[in-house]
Structure formats: structure tokens, C-alpha cells
Amino acid sequence: MENIENILDMWPEGIKKTKQREDVFRVLVEAKEPLSAIEIYNRIQQQNGQINYAISTIYRSLAVFEEKGLVEKSTLMGEDTAVYEWQHGKHKHYAICLKCHKLVPLAKCPFEHVKLDTSDEDFTVTSHKLEIYGYCNKCKEE
Amino acid sequence: MENIENILDMWPEGIKKTKQREDVFRVLVEAKEPLSAIEIYNRIQQQNGQINYAISTIYRSLAVFEEKGLVEKSTLMGEDTAVYEWQHGKHKHYAICLKCHKLVPLAKCPFEHVKLDTSDEDFTVTSHKLEIYGYCNKCKEE
DNA sequence: CTTACTGCAAAGGATTTGCAGACTA
DNA sequence: TAGTCTGCAAATCCTTTGCAGTAAG
Numbered sequence: 302m303e304n305i306e307n308i309l310d311m312w313p314e315g316i317k318k319t320k321q322r323e324d325v326f327r328v329l330v331e332a333k334e335p336l337s338a339i340e341i342y343n344r345i346q347q348q349n350g351q352i353n354y355a356i357s358t359i360y361r362s363l364a365v366f367e368e369k370g371l372v373e374k375s376t377l378m379g380e381d382t383a384v385y386e387w388q389h390g391k392h393k394h395y396a397i398c399l400k401c402h403k404l405v406p407l408a409k410c411p412f413e414h415v416k417l418d419t420s421d422e423d424f425t426v427t428s429h430k431l432e433i434y435g436y437c438n439k440c441k442e443e
Numbered sequence: 444m445e446n447i448e449n450i451l452d453m454w455p456e457g458i459k460k461t462k463q464r465e466d467v468f469r470v471l472v473e474a475k476e477p478l479s480a481i482e483i484y485n486r487i488q489q490q491n492g493q494i495n496y497a498i499s500t501i502y503r504s505l506a507v508f509e510e511k512g513l514v515e516k517s518t519l520m521g522e523d524t525a526v527y528e529w530q531h532g533k534h535k536h537y538a539i540c541l542k543c544h545k546l547v548p549l550a551k552c553p554f555e556h557v558k559l560d561t562s563d564e565d566f567t568v569t570s571h572k573l574e575i576y577g578y579c580n581k582c583k584e585e
Numbered sequence: 586c587t588t589a590c591t592g593c594a595a596a597g598g599a600t601t602t603g604c605a606g607a608c609t610a
Numbered sequence: 611t612a613g614t615c616t617g618c619a620a621a622t623c624c625t626t627t628g629c630a631g632t633a634a635g
Contacts, residue, residue, distance in 0.1 A: 396568065398566075424577055427577040429574060435570070436567045438566065441567045
């Protein structure tokens with residue numbers, strides 16, 4: 302919130318700095334949950350006041366960050382819009398409520414000490430994606 | 444392959460039988476991996492010869508099966524097309540090669556004996572989705 | 586016969602792309 | 611200045627929908 306300067310000091314290497322990318326960067330780094338391109342777009346508008354922005358620029362910035370592995374893109378069950386989350390060093394998983402779509406973060410990755418069993422094939426794992434579905438405590442009563 | 448009759452005998456209850464739905468059903472039940480709507484469409488054409496089919500019918504059939512929990516729909520990382528898989532009683536996970544996109548099935552769900560840790564929130568889990576990413580033995584050399 | 590399902594074509598929504606001008610390093 | 615990046619608008623791609631005709635039980 303306050304130390305906006307500091308956030309921009311953390312600008313990743315190898316990516317050309319532009320005003321638009323800085324905006325996307327700031328929104329993502331400050332976000333507490335994954336955001337869609339349009340949500341990012343809206344937050345930038347709220348922060349910067351009415352500004353002439355092209356949604357395509359958001360998508361292009363996200364693609365650049367994603368290529369560098371700085372952002373993870375995912376499409377949740379039942380949704381048709383992708384969401385993007387800044388990878389603060391380590392990854393995170395969520396439990397997604399099927400009713401209100403709220404995201405509840407898992408305290409830790411349940412896979413840290415699990416070994417995979419790929420039938421007979423040999424496979425080198427580089428990453429994984431896990432989504433838990435169910436009902437949050439507010440919705441489970443209904 | 445041979446006992447096509449048998450497959451149709453397994454027709455799920457509560458779903459009206461139509462020629463089109465039977466086709467989708469057969470393709471999905473025989474499939475060894477998740478298929479996209481268009482792949483299903485193509486396989487039906489191959490099996491039935493050139494037939495007048497509407498892709499929208501495929502989507503509508505899939506929606507019906509999915510509602511009943513008979514089919515699982517997912518969108519894999521980097522893809523923009525959803526794939527559908529018949530749930531033969533139990534669910535399955537895959538390791539997905541980032542290079543050739545091949546799917547390697549996991550022998551068993553690594554989640555069976557793992558307990559979740561949702562920070563402080565209470566959450567009732569009904570299902571989960573797991574995707575492993577990496578490189579298959581053919582692609583890992585490069 | 587009644588209701589649900591299908592084909593067709595058009596609509597929708599998210600994401601991408603071509604191009605000319607604007608900006609970063 | 612050279613090479614990227616951006617705005618704009620049009621184009622794609624996948625998926626959904628309205629409507630009138632057709633088929634299932």
C-alpha cells in the first residue's frame with residue numbers, strides 16, 4: 302500500500318520497463334488472490350484514475366511475465382476466464398467454493414513430501430497444479 | 444472395440460437416449476485419455492462415416508453428462524480448449540509433458556492419504572483436480 | 586401426442602493479432 | 611536512433627444460444 306516505490310524496485314530483470322507493465326506488475330504483486338485480465342484492468346483504472354488503456358496490453362504484459370515464470374495462469378473449474386497470480390518465490394494452492402467461488406488458500410502444499418507414481422513411464426516433474434473443490438463454511442449449510 | 448453392444452448396455456440412468464448422445468458416450472467410454480469436443484466430433488465421423496453432425500450437439504451432450512458427474516471437464520495449462528473424460532467410477536490424474544503434450548496417467552491418486560490444511564477457514568472438500576507438469580522420457584533429453 | 590433434443594446459423598466472450606504511431610534504452 | 615511496445619480495431623477460437631423442425635417415450 303504505502304511503499305509503492307519499494308515494489309517497483311523489485312522489478313524483475315530481463316523485462317523492459319514500461320508504464321503499462323509497471324501497473325500490471327504492481328496490481329499483481331499486491332493482489333491477495335489470482336485476478337483475471339479484466340480485474341487487473343479495473344484495478345489499474347481505480348488506482349490511476351480514468352486512463353486510456355487497451356485490454357490487449359494487459360494480456361501482452363501478462364504473457365511476458367508468464368514466459369519468465371513470474372506469473373501463473375490458470376482456469377478454474379466452471380469458469381471460462383483465466384486468472385493470473387504472481388509467484389512470490391513459491392507456489393500456492395486454493396480450495397474453491399463451488400457455490401460462492403470464494404478462494405481459500407491452503408496453508409501449505411500438501412504435496413511437499415509425496416512422491417508421484419506414473420504407472421511405468423518415466424517422467425520428470427517440474428511443477429504441478431492442484432485445485433480443491435467443495436464448500437466454504439458459509440455455503441456448506443445450504 | 445468388439446463388444447459395442449455391451450457398451451451401450453451400460454447406458455447411464457436418467458439420461459434420454461439419442462443416437463447422437465450414444466455416439467458421444469461410446470467415444471468417451473472407449474477413449475484412453477481426455478478428448479476435446481472437436482476430437483470427439485472427429486472420432487464419431489471416423490466411426491460412422493461422413494455424417495451430418497452439429498458440433499453444438501456434442502457440447503450439449505457433454506454438458507448433460509457432466510451435470511450427472513459422469514464426465515469431467517478440464518482445461519490444461521497452456522491450452523485454450525477444454526477436454527472431457529469419462530469417469531469410470533473413480534478419478535484419475537495425469538502428468539502432462541510441456542513439450543509434446545503427451546498425457547501420462549498416474550497409477551494412483553497421490554492424494555488419497557493426504558490431509559489438507561486450509562489456513563484457518565473451515566472447508567468441506569468434495570473433489571479435487573491435480574495436474575503434473577514436466578517432461579516425458581522422450582522429450583527430457585532435449 | 587408431448588416434451589425434449591437437434592441442426593443451423595448467428596451471437597458471445599475471452600484472447601490474440603496486424604498495423605502504424607509512440608516510447609524505452 | 612533502433613527496436614520494442616502500445617492503442618485500436620478487426621479477427622480468431624471455442625463455446626453457447628434462439629428458433630423451428632424432428633425424434634423419443
